[in-house]
Amino acid sequence: MLDKRVKPSFIVKYLDQYVIGQDEAKKILAVAVYSHYKKIAKSQKDAIEIAKSNVLLIGPSGTGKTLLCETLSRVISVPFVTADATSLAQTRYVNEEIEAILRRLVDKADGSVTRAQHGIVFIDEIDKLKSADGQSRSTSGESVQHALLKIMEGSPVKLATDQYIDTTNILFICGGAFVGLDSIMAKSHGYGFISTSGGDDQSILDRLNTRVKPTDLFTFGLIPEFTGRLPIIAKFQDLTRQMLVRIMVEPRNCIYNQFREIFRTEGVELSIGQKVFEQIAELAFEYKTGARSLRGIFEEMITPILYTVPDSADVRTVEINSLFTDPVFTRAQPGIGIDEPK
Ligand SMILES: Nc1ncnc2c1ncn2[C@@H]1O[C@H](COP(=O)(O)OP(=O)(O)O)[C@@H](O)[C@H]1O
Ligand SMILES: [Mg+2]
Structure with missing residues (x-):
C-alpha cells in the first residue's frame, strides 16, 4: 500500500x-x-x-x-x-x-x-x-x-x-x-x-x-x-517570530519565492532584506493568527510595486529594505540591457 x-x-x-x-x-x-x-x-x-x-x-x-x-x-x-x-x-x-x-x-x-x-x-x-x-x-x-x-x-x-x-x-x-x-x-x-x-x-x-x-x-x-x-x-505549538520569518522564506513554495517568480516574468529581480521579514513577522505575531496574516501583510507591501513595474520596461531590480521606507529601483541605462526597438 x-x-x-x-x-x-x-x-x-x-x-x-x-x-x-x-x-x-x-x-x-x-x-x-x-x-x-x-x-x-x-x-x-x-x-x-x-x-x-x-x-x-x-x-x-x-x-x-x-x-x-x-x-x-x-x-x-x-x-x-x-x-x-x-x-x-x-x-x-x-x-x-x-x-x-x-x-x-x-x-x-x-x-x-x-x-x-x-x-x-x-x-x-x-x-x-x-x-x-x-x-x-x-x-x-x-x-x-x-x-x-x-x-x-x-x-x-x-x-x-x-x-x-x-x-x-x-x-x-x-x-x-x-x-x-x-x-x-x-x-x-x-x-x-x-x-x-x-x-x-x-x-x-x-x-x-x-x-x-x-x-x-x-x-x-x-x-x-x-x-x-x-x-x-x-x-501543535504556537509559532515563534523566528518561525514566521522562516515560513516566508524557506518552504519550496514560500511566498518570497512565489513573488520572485512573478517579478522574473517581468524581467525584474526582486530582493527583500531580512529585516523586512522580521517586521512582517512582528506584525503577524501581534495579530495572533499564527501564519495566517503573513500573506496579507506581504501582499499589501508588494501590491503598489507590482502595480507600477509592468509599466516600466527599464526596471531591472527592486530592493525592499524596510516596510517603512520606499523600495529602491535600479533601471537599465538607455541602450544597455534593453532590447533595441525593432
Ligand atoms: N508551520 C508552518 N509552516 C509553514 N507554513 C505555515 C505553517 N503554519 C501555517 N502556515 C501557513 O499558514 C497557512 C494557514 O495554516 P493552516 O495549516 O491552515 O493552519 P491551521 O493550523 O489553522 O490548520 C498555511 O496555508 C501556510 O501558508
Ligand atoms: Mg485548519
Whole structure:
C-alpha cells in the first residue's frame, strides 16, 4: 500500500520542505501513518483483527495543521480526502454528507473501493462538534460525533453507486484548534507525575504532564467514545517570530519565492532584506493568527510595486529594505540591457 521508500523519516523529510517547525507533530503523524499500513499488511497476512489508531491534531489556528495533512497527502500514495466538520455540523443530512466524503475517497482511488478502504480521511475543525447545551439533539455536534464514530469504528457504508465501502481500515485524522482546552488542562493537571527519584528525567515528566488526556477532551465537549477512537494526539505549538520569518522564506513554495517568480516574468529581480521579514513577522505575531496574516501583510507591501513595474520596461531590480521606507529601483541605462526597438 505504501511505497517501499516511505519510512517515517522519509515522510518527515518531505514534510520539512513545506512545513516549518512542529517537529513532534510531524514525527507522530509519520509514525501513525506508517504503522497503520504495517498493521493492515500484517492483519491481511495473518487474518487477524487490528486495533486502528486514528490521530487527533490539536493546536492554535494558523500553525500548520491543515497544511501538514495536505502535504502528507502528497507524499504517500494512498487515497486521501479532506472534509470539514463545520459543514457536517450544519447539515441535516449528516449521513449523506459522510457518504459523499467516502465517495470522494473512492474517486481518489480511481473508482476502486478496495483501494479506498485503505485510504485516509482528514476531518478538519473537529472541535466545532463539541456538544452545546440547549441545541436540539438532531442538529447538535454531538449527533455528528455519533455518526462519525460509527465510520471510525468501522462499518459498511452504502454508497450512492450501490457499492458498499468498509471503513474498518480507513485511517482518520482529525484536527482542531480546541480553544479553551489549555485552561481545562491547567485545572485537571494540578496533579501529575512528579519526580520521585533524582534519576527521573524532568523533561520526560514534563512531556507526560503536558499530554492531553481523554478526560480533558471530554470536558471540552467531545463524547468519550469519540475521544476513545482518537488515541494518538499530536499537539501543535504556537509559532515563534523566528518561525514566521522562516515560513516566508524557506518552504519550496514560500511566498518570497512565489513573488520572485512573478517579478522574473517581468524581467525584474526582486530582493527583500531580512529585516523586512522580521517586521512582517512582528506584525503577524501581534495579530495572533499564527501564519495566517503573513500573506496579507506581504501582499499589501508588494501590491503598489507590482502595480507600477509592468509599466516600466527599464526596471531591472527592486530592493525592499524596510516596510517603512520606499523600495529602491535600479533601471537599465538607455541602450544597455534593453532590447533595441525593432
Ligand atoms: N508551520 C508552518 N509552516 C509553514 N507554513 C505555515 C505553517 N503554519 C501555517 N502556515 C501557513 O499558514 C497557512 C494557514 O495554516 P493552516 O495549516 O491552515 O493552519 P491551521 O493550523 O489553522 O490548520 C498555511 O496555508 C501556510 O501558508
Ligand atoms: Mg485548519
